[in-house]
Amino acid sequence: MSLNPILMIAVPLFVAFSIPLLGYIHKKAGLYAMSATLLFNTFLSFSTLPHAFEKPIRVIIAGYKPPFGINLAITPFSIFLACLISLMGFIVSIYLLKDETTETQEKFSMLILLVVMGATGIVLTGDIFNMFVFLEIMSISSYALTSIRKDRKGSEAGIKFLLVGSISSTFLLLGIAIIYNQLGTLNMADIARRFSQMNPKLAFAAVSFLFLGLGIESEMFPLNAWAPDVYQGAPAPVAALFSAVTVKAGLYAMIRFLYTISNNSSFIKLLMLFGIATVIVSELSALKQTDVKRMLGYSSLGQIGVILFAVGIGTKTALEGAVFHFVNHAVLKATMFLSIGLLAKYAGGSSFEELKGIGKKYPFLAGVFAIGALGVMGFPPLNGFMSKLMILTAAAKAEHVVLVMLVLAASVVEGFYYFRVLQVMFREPEPTRIEKRSVSLAFVIPLVVLVGMIVGIGLFPGVLMPYFKGAAMDILSRGDYISVMLSGGGAL
Amino acid sequence: MCTDNPGVWEYIANWARKHSIWVLAYGTGCGAIEMPPTMTSRYDAERFGLRGAATPRQADLLIISGYLATKTLKRVIRTYEQMYDPKYVLALGSCTINGGMYWDSYNTIKKLDLYIPVDVYVAGCMPRPEAIIEGIIALQKRIEEGRAEGAKKYRENIEWYKKNQREVFGDEMLPDYTWNFEGGI
Amino acid sequence: MIGPHNIVLIPVVIGILAYFAGKLVRPVREGLTLLSSLFVCYVVLFKAGLNTIGIYTYNFSLPQYFDGFRFGNNGFSWYFAVIIAFSYLFVSLASFPLVKDKEYHGSFYLFFNIVAGALLGIVYSRDLVSFFIFWEIMTWSSYFLVVMNPNTKGKTGLTYIVFNVAGAYAMLTAMLIVYSYAGSFHFDRVVKAVSLMTNSTVFFISLLFAIGFLVKMATMPLHIWAPDAYTESEDSFTPFFSGTLSKMGVYGFILFFGMLIGFVNIKGVYEIKDTSLIGYIVAWLGVVTSVFATFRAIVQDEIKRLLAYSSIAQVGYIVTAMAVGTALGVAGALYHALIHSVIKLLLFITVAGVIYRTGKNKFSELGGLITRMPLSYLAVLFGIIGLAGMPPFGGFASKWVIYMSLIKNHYYFLLIGMIVSSTAAFLYCYKLIYGIFLGHPSSQGLMEVKEVPGFLWVPQIVLMMVLMLTGFFPGYIVPFIETAMKGIGFSVAFNSTSAYTLSAALGGFNGFVVINVLGAIFVFVFVWYTLFFPKSKRLHRLDIYWAAETPDENTPLHYGYGIGAELDRIPWVGMSLRTHITRFYEKTGEQISGIASVLKDVVFNGDGQIYMLYAILTLVSIFLLMGR
Amino acid sequence: MSTGMRIVDIIAYPFIAFLIGMLYMGIARNIIGRIHRRWGPPVLQNLIDVFKLYRKREAGSHGVMFHLGPIIMVTGVVTCLYFIPMLSDGRWLKGFSFDGDLILVTYLMVLGALGMALGVGQGGVPFGVMGVTRGLTRLIGLEIPYFIAIIVLMAHYNTASINKIIELQAGGLSNWAMFKVPLAFIASLFSFWGMMGASPFDIPGAPQEVASGPATEFGGKYLALMMSSRGIFGFLKLTLWVDLFMGGAANLLILVGKTFVLFVTVLFVTSVYSRFKVEQAVDFMWRYPTIIGLIALVIEMVR
Amino acid sequence: MSYLEELKVKIENMFSPEKCYFPKENLLSFLVSNSEVRGALSYLKDVEGFKHFVMLSCVDWLEEGKFELVYIVWHPEKKVNAMVKTKIDREKAEFQSLHDMWRQICTYEREIWEMFGVNFIGHPRLEPFILEDWKDMPPMRRDFDTLHYVNEHYEWREGREESYKPRDYIGEAFDEWRKK
Secondary structure, three states: OOOOOOHHHHHHHHHHHHHHHHHHHOOOHHHHHHHHHHHHHHHHHHHHHHHHHHOOEEEEOOOOOOOOOOEEEEOHHHHHHHHHHHHHHHHHHHHHHHOOOOOOHHHHHHHHHHHHHHHHHHHHEOEHHHHHHHHHHHHHHHHHHHOOOOOHHHHHHHHHHHHHHHHHHHHHHHHHHHHHHHHOOOEHHHHHHHHHHOOHHHHHHHHHHHHHHHHHHOOOHHHOOHHHHHHHHOOHHHHHHHHHHHHHHHHHHHHHHHHHHHOOHHHHHHHHHHHHHHHHHHHHHHHOOOEHHHHHHHHHHHHHHHHHHHHHHOOHHHHHHHHHHHHHHHHHHHHHHHHHHHHHHHHOOOEOOOOOOHHHHOHHHHHHHHHHHHHHHOOOOOHHHHHHHHHHHHHHHOOOHHHHHHHHHHHHHHHHHHHHHHHHHHHOOOOOOOOOOOOOHHHHHHHHHHHHHHHHHHHOHHHHHHHHHHHHHHHHOHHHHHHHHHHOOEEO | OOOOOOOHHHHHHHHHHHHOEEEEOOOOOHHHHHHHHHHOOOOOHHHHOEEEEOOHHHOOEEEEEOOOEHHHHHHHHHHHHHOOOOOEEEEEOHHHHHOHHHOOOOOEOOOHHHOOOOOEEEOOOOOOHHHHHHHHHHHHHHHHHOOOOHHHHHHHOHHHHHHHHHHHHOOOOOOHHHOOOOOOO | OOOOOOOOHHHHHHHHHHHHHHHHOOOHHHHHHHHHHHHHHHHHHHHOOOOOOOEEEEOOOOOOOOOOEEEEOOHHHHHHHHHHHHHHHHHHHHHHHHHOOOOOHHHHHHHHHHHHHHHHHHHHEOEHHHHHHHHHHHHHHHHHHHOOOOOOOHHHHHHHHHHHHHHHHHHHHHHHHHHHHHOOOEHHHHHHHHHHOOHHHHHHHHHHHHHHHHHHOOOHHHOOHHHHHHHHOOOOOHHHHHHHHHHHHHHHHHHHHHHHOOHHHHHHHOEEOOEEHHHHHHHHHHHHHHHHHHHHHHOOOEHHHHHHHHHHHHHHHHHHHHHOOOHHHHHHHHHHHHHHHHHHHHHHHHHHHHHHHHOOOEHHHOOOOOOOOHHHHHHHHHHHHHHHOOOOOHHHHHHHHHHHHHHHOOOHHHHHHHHHHHHHHHHHHHHHHHHHOOOOOOOHHHHHOOOOOHHHHHHHHHHHHHHHHHHHOHHHOHHHHHHHHHHOOOOOOOOOOOOOEEEOOOOEEEHHHHHHHHHHHHHHHHHHHHHOOOOOEEOOOOOOOOOOOOOOOOOOOOHHHHOOHHHHHOHHHHHHHHOOOHHHHHHHHHHHHHHHHHHHHHHOOOOHHHHHHHHHHHHHHHHHHHOO | OOHHHHHHHHHHHHHHHHHHHHHHHHHHHHHHHHHOOOOOOOOOHHHHHHHHHHOOOOOEEOOHHHHHHHHHHHHHHHHHHHOOOOEOOOOOOOOOHHHOOHHHHHHHHHHHHHHHHHHHHHHOOHHHHHHHHHHHHHHHHHHHHHHHHHHHHHHHHOOOOHHHHHHHOOOOOOOOHHHHOHHHHHHHHHHHHHHOOOHHHOOOOOHHHHOOHHHHHOOHHHHHHHHHHHHHHHHHHHHHHHHHHOOOEOOHHHHHHHHHHHHHHHHHHHHHOOOOOHHHHHHHHHHHHHHHHHHHHHHHHHO | OOHHHHHHHHHHHHHOOOEEEEEEOOEEEEEOOOOHHHHHHHHHHHHHOOOEEEEEEEEEEOOOOEEEEEEEEEEOOOOEEEEEEEEEEOOOOEEEOOOOOOOOHHHHHHHHHHHHOOEEEOOOOOOOOOOOOOOOOOOOOOOOOHHHHHHHHOOOOOOOOOOOOHHHHOOHHHHHHHHO
8 A cells, every 4th residue: 555545635625725826827727637636536436445444444543542632543444435526536536627618717716616625524433523623624615515506596505505514513613522522532433332332311412413413424315305305595516516525425334333433223213214215205395396407406416315324223234235325325416416406407407398209319318318207216227126126025034114115106106207207308399499409529538437336337237246245244343343443444 | 493484383383472562651642541451351361362561672572553753763772672572563553653633733653664663553633452453363363374584674674764864863863772782682 | 038027128218209209300200109019019929929938137236135037938928928018010100191280299109009018017017016017007108198188177087097006006006915925026025925815814815905996907996097198098099098008907906806816715715606706796797897897888979978888887797707707707807808899990090090080979960971992991890799799709708708707606696797798889889880970071171081091991900800810710710729728827728629619618619610601601692682683773861751751961860979869768777877886986086175174274374482382292192102 | 411411401491490490480470360350461461561562672882881771680590590409409400609609799799789870870761870879789788688597597507509508407386497596587588589670679660769770671571581581580599598598499390389378478478568769778687687587696696 | 818918918018019909819929029039939939938939931012012920829827828039131231149048940041041032040940941943033932933933834734724714703703603
């Protein structure tokens, strides 16, 4: 392992702040730098992946050993997510090369880098406060990204995101403060080890505060009201990034906290119930939407609800399904948002009227959107099906038959509104007011790659299966996480 | 087998035709009111094998019962042409013979057999049922002797009939598909 | 090499290939589809034939609980595979001329091939997940074919997808429950697990499976999607749709209720007249469907809608026959499934040809085509004789078996219900052939119409031969049915010896003697009438008895198409025509969208303060709920 | 029973039915005449009518199907006749009844009518189509009580073959099906009157309304064929009812006797009742005869 | 003073009819100008109660060159008839159609149109009624010579020449015969 995983955070940070300088050399240099760093990040994470799967790696920064110094805890689950985040970030960055909505490239690419760096940081860090810091970096840069276009909808969404985000960070801070004054340490493994010694009332308070803070970040039912506005307000590539990256980081934090740190089973059951509620509410409210981007926001909430439900079940197969659904959700939502972004740009808006008959004018883009839709609905040859099936089989094994029926009913509703959009796109007569413009290569490559991933994973799920098994084992085995992190595994 | 030579087979056929005459239920004039009494209990024409037939295709006997306006004549000719070969016409009342009471009317025809071949005329300004049965018996005798060949007569001098008809109808003639055919199954 | 396990891939791969290759040179699509259908027929008949009983397992290195897809073949799946393969061949042949110049030419062949592949997958799959996968693929690819021609209502597609997906998910829930008991999806493990289940779970599972399959077979309460979907789907796909797709419901029903769950287990739950409660209810649903759908079919003016309702009614017979679960009943269901798919293929292909040629699809606009389209007339004539169940052709044999099964097991009232609908079927059969071919042409254009395109002649003639074959030798199919029944573990039902006769419980009949007597008399009378009588005159079209008037060219003489107008004056029938179940579904639809709009306004109402309020409220509720 | 005798037996089968059928129709017209206090036609009148129609010199046809219509009608009726045994004992006049059963006979009865309907269709006369529609709608009404009756029979004797039913009824008046399942017999009688085209149910061919319905466009030789098939059909139904409910007939004389008794019941109904409308006919048939049939069925199921 | 005399008085001062007299017992007849016909009839129908429309006929006054249209109505309770007459020009014979008051007037007007050639304005269906494909002048007019038409179009049966002249036996010839 030639490079130290810490570079995954260090390099984006360094480049992010050097982008304004690069702006003088060449106007577009910032963008190319951004995608270069993200490519480096992906390469680095994929190279450390096999090592981390053998034995979790503990990276010491500045010589202080835990529980004192800040260190990175690279466990199979975290490195897997890091790969996913950086890969998605890289794909979105290619898309951004040609996207002209970014009025000043430096600020935009810097923010993107910060978001990806924040997410990677959350995923890799072993220190709870460090996670909070990365969370702050990520959310602040995503507030800025939401209102990057300075149009009415964008800025309004940004403000709402800011308000709710600040609530979530205050709760997080409160929780961490309680833990810190009780246990005196900030290292996750150490907290996990001595969590039971805390005074039960305060422990409960800390867990509920953190549960709530992370709940907002991972778009749980009562707390996710901000998400649809943000997905609609933010420009399409940004929305794709959010659904692929930021939410994943939030979910990782929630899982890491509930399973390894507090291991509080009643909260896990609560998470399951909230998951189901998210699925039902978001699918139903998507029914009445007339704007496709907002509808996609709701359906992404629905998918996250399914993930939360799977995590909430807690059995090994459920977690494997959850991790599989992580990947699928990221890939599918990225495809859908990117393709709808382009379609909206060419059709001049993303509501049903504007998109009438667009399928005949831009068959490729609408086709990609259709494949994404089929995948999200979980139709067999595509990837959504296998992960949903694994989650449902796990739920059935855990005797939650009623909940399984609820999820399936919700996906029937989902089928209804997705096919309604497809019918609007493909069956209406060709719109005369939209003239056909050629789609530039930078947009086509990411979409082709994403579609390749959808169909590939769908047909051969076995390829990724060992990674899901490893990640699920890592989440469940709380004991050896603590032992490795404290006793110093691969000392670096 | 069905050649027209008056062999034994034809004799039996004529016997059958004599005893089973189907009357077309088509009252053209004031005589139509005489038909029910001839068919019901008192006079009972069914004894002679008479029976009502709903359509010209099934009928053998066409009874013209009274004066014929040109308008009705057109329908009568079409019906007559739709009937099948051994077909007979029984004309009741003096109006069919020589125009009768309407002898100088611009609208009624004066001589029926100018337009369709008539087998038996029954005079009377509407003959009573006994007279009608008398006419039918006379018709049966003609059939038995094989002289009731109205269809053949119509077929052979069709031009003459059509000329007379054109005189009355002018150029508003009936379509000619009801009388000139080619073969076919 | 090619066997039951990977026969699925051929049509699917060729479908995708055809779509893209067709973009360069258009006729490649027809060629490839024909090639694939011929190859599939060859494989089904010879390679994956009766004798190749084998289990092939694939596991894509999936997690250990999911031990791979299994494919296999036995008499039962072979029986349905033959139906699928040949209908695939005939419909692809028929679709070549009909879809040639349509703009959705490419996507038609793509989805048509995928559907055919999915059906083969369903028939050959030996484990629940692969069964469900191919069931889902069938659903969404047939959805695209339903929605394809642009001049249809959008609502049809949506109702189709909602019903079928809901049915599929009901089936999925039942599969998952079975899996949670059996620990594996493979059929043999499932059979063992079901026998250990408690009564209530068996009842619940069979209810869910029943819903899944009844939706596909369009039985009464769940049939809303069927008439519109059959009528508005692409003309050349409808034969496949109604002829073969509904038979998948039959296959699934018999497979799950016959072999997997086993009628004996269901019977153990709640028994009524020595059959299971569910079976009895479903049987009654079948009867009610056939009666209602038959009367609905009679009053239709659109040709395809009439045939749609008639297929719902005929499948209703199959449902009744197999639901009661007797050996003879299932045999009758299998026999009628074959006959019905042959008839529906024949009728829908011919009707598609007629619509293609005349451009009209209503009875009131057609008429008098017998002189212009003699072969189509013969095809529809054979079709309606089969549909009405008349003796010389196969339709009678299969109906006879169903009647025998119902009488033998004392389900007399079920039988009376079936009699009502099968007698009323004569009306819509006559309306079908009169409306299109007999009577007077309702517009002059119909007189210049040519015969249906050449490609359609092959399926028409072959299907007519099949109908004749099953009619003259009713016993010929019996050995195949018996191997199929053994495939699902049923005992032998028939006791007919030779291919000529068909005899079961209470009696029997000799199809060969029937046709000989009919033929002899017909020939005798025909010869006597044509030679020994005066040649009859060829009357002109308008030389008819018209109460002494003279009809001219444009007097409307074709009002025979209005058959069924007097039905709503008959008290019972009128009432059945007026009751509509669609109102119930529309109300539920409105309820759901009502809830959705309430949710949207309450939860996502768009201003930040409310979101913050929700966050705090959840915190408080967690404290109250969870705090000890 | 050498093959020669068998051939004669088979050829004679339809002609016997034709003659007796025509005789009955002639007698019917005479009796109705007498009821109307008039002489009425001679008994052989129908035969003369048919012979006259056969000897008609002309006939018109609208096409091949029109020509085939009456031929199919006769074929259907005669085939159905062959599957009903006329005599119960001995080897004569059994037709092919061993190769078919009750359900086959029921469907063959309708085959002729459907073939005829096709011919009427090509005839192109709207009256014809209206007649056919009314016929088929009336059929829905008639078929139900008939089928309930034969279900009761099949359940009672546990067989569907007519010959076996006759055998089981052998031995004296008491165990005729007429008395064994009386209600079923009554229900089937109603549908018997209907199928005979007797007066309350003769709406399809009503001369005043639809100009003799299906037979409107058929003249000459075709009408002859139709009249003879109607005669055979009448006799066919009579023998079927005798076989099913009156224990079959040992020889021709008993057959004529029993069928005549049954035929007289038709006459009483015909000459008294006026014509039903189509929906009244179906409604009537689904009301009283069906209820009687269902009661018989319930009794049968209980037994 | 029977009901009819009262009516006569009322009519005289309302419509100033040219002639108003009782042609026979319980029948009042009056001649009014063209424009007053509709008024008179509606008065009789709605106010007086002459609900039943008996018939409409046309009299051909050849010498005066006039057609006389006669509308006869009947009072069901009082059991009396009223006759409204009007004279229209013979050459340019046209009159307003009253079919909206009673529907059956249509048929009468149609027949008069066919037989006399009076054109009724606003009539829904003026087409040949009894005389299909009639090419000649309206036959009921007095200047139409039926005998000439019959001789021209029809052919007499031979042997039917009048064995006696019917006109000889009418009028003075008949008295003479009776005297003998």
